Amino acid sequence: MKGREPRGHWFLLLLGGLTLFAALLLNGFAxxxxxxSPADPGGETGTGRGPKAPGVPAAATSGGxxxxxxxxxxxxxxxxxxxxxxxxxxxxxxxxxxxxxxxxxxxxxxxxxxxxxxxxxxxxxxxxxxxxxxxxxxxxxxxxxxxxxxxxxxxxxxxxxxxxxxxxxxxxxxxxxxxxxxxxxxxxxxxxxxxxxxxxxxxxxxxxxxxxxxxxxxxxxxxxxxxxxxxxxxxxxxxxxxxxxxxxxxxxxxxxxxxxxxxxxxxxxxxxxxxxxxxxxxxxxxxxTGAERAVGTVLVSAQRASGWIVGALGVLFGVAAILTVARLALLLGFARTHVRRVRRAGGPRGPGGRRRRHWHDLGHPTPPLSIIVPAYNEEAGIEATVRSLLDTGYPAPFEVIVVDDGSTDRTAAIVDGLRLPGVRLITKPNGGKPSALNAGVAAARAEVVVLVDGDTVFQRDTLWHLAGPFADPAVGAVSGNTKVANRGGVLGRWQHLEYVIGFNLDRRMFDVLQCMPTIPGAIGAFRRQVLAAVGGVSDDTLAEDTDLTMAICRAGWRVVYEENALAWTEAPASLRQLWRQRYRWCYGTLQAMWKHRRSPFQRGRPGRFGRRCLSYLTVFQVVLPLFAPAVDLFTVYGLVFLDPLRLVGLWLAFTVLQAMAGAYALRLDGEPVRTLWVLPLQQVVYRQLMYLVVIQSLVTAVLGARLRWHSISRAGTFASRDGSRLPT
The missing domain is CATH 3.20.20.370 (Glycoside hydrolase/deacetylase)
Structure with missing residues (x-):
């Protein structure tokens, strides 16, 4: 998608922020x-608030x-x-x-x-x-x-x-x-x-x-x-x-x-x-005078407005706190339910200790797979991606189809030079990721296709776990478990926590509620008949993975989450790259939500999906982040003008709850909890960045601008295939 992105909204956002800050400052001053107060000295006894000065005239002290x-x-x-x-x-x-x-x-x-x-x-x-x-x-x-x-x-x-x-x-x-x-x-x-x-x-x-x-x-x-x-x-x-x-x-x-x-x-x-x-x-x-009245009216109106704003922000602060705690409770509750359901399903245990029914549990052979890798300027990691897909213990035949979407670097040459059996290279003019995926699906031979980003590396048993849920004929697609590979710095650790605590806990809840909104582009498996039924991968939005997943859910198919199907992906290594990625994700998600806005009014499974999924996304990924900066600004106001100890106590309590939820999520994913030391700073810095992403995306959507595709520079995290550069 090409087009102009809005720029003036940053000025409006800054102006709005300054106006809100001025209102808070005025109210705090007032x-x-x-x-x-009883602590104030003074009075007719002559004990004032400071020492007597010899220069005070007697006419003042002894007069009227x-x-x-x-x-x-x-x-x-x-x-x-x-x-x-x-x-x-x-x-x-x-x-x-x-x-x-x-x-x-x-x-x-x-x-x-x-x-x-x-x-x-x-x-x-x-x-x-x-x-x-x-x-x-x-x-x-x-x-x-x-x-x-x-x-x-x-x-x-x-x-x-x-x-x-x-x-x-x-x-x-x-x-x-x-x-x-x-x-x-x-x-x-x-x-x-x-x-x-x-x-x-x-x-x-x-x-x-x-x-x-x-x-x-x-x-x-x-x-x-x-x-x-x-x-x-x-x-x-x-x-x-x-x-x-x-x-x-x-x-x-x-x-x-x-x-x-x-x-x-x-x-x-x-x-x-x-x-x-x-x-x-x-x-x-x-x-x-008239001028004095006019100025006074403005002052009085400004102070009264500031009082209303502070009151509204106080209510918003309370609502946001309640919603945040309620969300944590829901996520943890549904995560526990998800674990119990998977265990009850039986079947062999995966690396994470959980179970899910597989094909051979029902006496059927494991299905063949077609693995499609859309690639655009992925020379830094495409070889590692392809080799990881082949280095697997998957028992059934599978093929790897790399679709080079008009790369301007050596992506196609690297894949062609590998000369690996079972790997096909398709080259086409640049048309965007959806067109590359559709081209790969059209060339696929198997009935189950796996879609993989060109910066992703699979575990050896990932394909085995990814194909397992298709033993249930009601399952139309499967989401894998995406892991951040380059988590060495603070930014990488922040994203690692976000993936584990946010994305993966969300997916467990969506799996239980049967309303999965997104199968990540890094790892997902689909029935070909399902892709054909929904018209393939659409280019209507910038979040083609979310749009596709919502379309599958609306078509009545189940979309499940398989936590043992692990895929390691390269996360953005700079704040600029992170902003560009999340801006695209958020804007695309808003587009997908708008595209599927009628789903809550449908009957049956599609309607349940819409009411559960879109309501959740609207509250926790749109409305709450939209007002969160104002709530944070009110928190700063409270530290200066209200009871700082109470607010600090609330913040610490909230951080402890987040840490407890994070520890549970990390344990479910088999991850060490030591990464939680970056959580408090994440709440202060990283979270604000994500809020601004949501605000910019909403402004872009309201103004009707078409956001251009933001490609992410790769750092070559998987350039070495000895595994030493992957977290353990």
Missing amino acids: EGAVGE PVLDLNPGQEPRSVRPANKTIALTFDDGPDPRWTPRLLETLRKHGAQATFFVVGARVAEHPGIVRRMAAEGHELGNHTYTHVDMGEAPAWRVRLELDLTQRALAGVAGVKTALVRMPYSSTPASLTGPQWEAARRAGERGYLVALTDRDTKDWVGAVSDTIVERAAPSRGRPGAGAVVMMHDSGGDREATLAAVDRLLTGLSAKGYRFTTLSRAVGLPPATAEA
């Missing part, structure tokens, strides 16, 4: 708003709770008028406590000032709009409740500006009031807090502190909160700014205290109003 720190003038402070209380609430809005607090204030006809956290404003815009509509005053409490005295100047500016944008986007207002998180009374100002307050004053803010810090965030009961908020006995009738909180924990005591204060002090002639009115200043909030 989720830094945690509010007060509202500071005007405009540059070019001495610090000025103001106090509330007599019998005037400004109730102020920090850290909100909170969807549970703030509406109840607003109801209490409305019941008493009182107004208050809310120093809101910008991130919470974006999350709960309706509550903020209600505050403004009911006449309450809004103040800036930074975007994430950052300690302004400890944060760098650029971070403080960003926090204050983002909160202003959030207020503009939600309520259409901006505010001149700011309260520094972790601040309290003027006497408790630290040196860093003073510098932060001064910088805020330079930006036009009035800095609000408090006369009475109720410390309701430490879990105080309502009696204690009321006592701390009540007028001082030494200053009867004096006004006050009272600090409380409407978020950051259980505020039931705060609500009860507010109701008692409003009831008791109102009866004594006190009025409750906003901070600005209490100190005799113009309203602190003003209408935002």
Whole structure:
């Protein structure tokens, strides 16, 4: 297949990844708003979060709770008028406590000032709009409740500006009031807090502190909160700014205290109003400009969208984990069932210790075979392939047909020069692997044909095991067990694990469920009548082996897996070659799934095949890999912003489960388990590559592009036939 492959999708994928990363980053930044906690020092006792600085002016530390720190003038402070209380609430809005607090204030006809956290404003815009509509005053409490005295100047500016944008986007207002998180009374100002307050004053803010810090965030009961908020006995009738909180924990005591204060002090002639009115200043909030509202709307929408994305990714993470564990359980369960069924079938044992009924068990002679080897530029390993096919103990006659599909190297010359009995060479113009296979089938003399890739080497008894299942007349094709030969490096070991844990465990399950989707091109056997019935090997897809296998299953024939029929194949030796191979496989599989998409609606065996096979492939080879990069990105997000220990624990548990499944699969295949040491790194690197392959294949399919054939360079793994280069 020739044609252009899409290129712009990589830009779109990168853009989507960056957008998702930005959304996660924004949500992680916003989720830094945690509010007060009992571990936070400070308060009206004067023990702040840092050392006192001698440079803090006395006018600031001994004056009123509202500071005007405009540059070019001495610090000025103001106090509330007599019998005037400004109730102020920090850290909100909170969807549970703030509406109840607003109801209490409305019941008493009182107004208050809310120093809101910008991130919470974006999350709960309706509550903020209600505050403004009911006449309450809004103040800036930074975007994430950052300690302004400890944060760098650029971070403080960003926090204050983002909160202003959030207020503009939600309520259409901006505010001149700011309260520094972790601040309290003027006497408790630290040196860093003073510098932060001064910088805020330079930006036009009035800095609000408090006369009475109720410390309701430490879990105080309502009696204690009321006592701390009540007028001082030494200053009867004096006004006050009272600090409380409407978020950051259980505020039931705060609500009860507010109701008692409003009831008791109102009866004594006190009025409750906003901070600005209490100190005799113009309203602190003003209408935002159209541009400020537009920017604020974008910010609020982006944060809310990021919250939804994180929530969706959290659900997706859970679903992916459940599906992955369920898949492992299914594979292991069906693998065990497969082993038991083969053992119950009787017959002689193969090298792996398993049994399957063979021709001579039923008193019939072993059938002749025609072995077809399609070859295109296979000079590196074609001789080893042909010689391994002849070096066999197969008791019946067989022939080897090498179909040279227009090779531009010495493939044909090497085969012709072997002059081996029983080997035929067919040369033809290049037409692709399906045409080469069909040419070989047309020239075959036997009723059972074996299809072998030109980079594959058989074990001596492979043909014997491969032909055995055809003793069952319902069997139309047999899949062998493909092994990675060049597994010396990390990449080779990764592919070895994938073949054993992934492909071969899958085939055991498909054998039990009778819904085999793919007989690998490296090793497969077919009845000629079956190939003729399905129209031969089709070139409609790039995964001709998958397309052919699905067609055979839909025709009502059984396709079985023979784990003892071993074939050693040369896997890609570089990431580029691996990408090209898997890209072709994945794209071809998608084509085959689409071609056979109506099979689930058929009756009988074809329908069962479609419902079982296509459903499984759709979930675990398309949907799950498609969303897996986002899940992995969420995992990284969780390590930074959520509970890293929990996520690390989940990852370790998942890796242990994978290792246990891998150990069982390796044992079934007679392989040493020491290779599992590369499994953790495979989960981090190799798996991501496979996910990207699926994404690119899907994009290619959606855009309707026709993917060209990707040939794989051979490294000559089987150049030596003494067996020393094969794993043991």
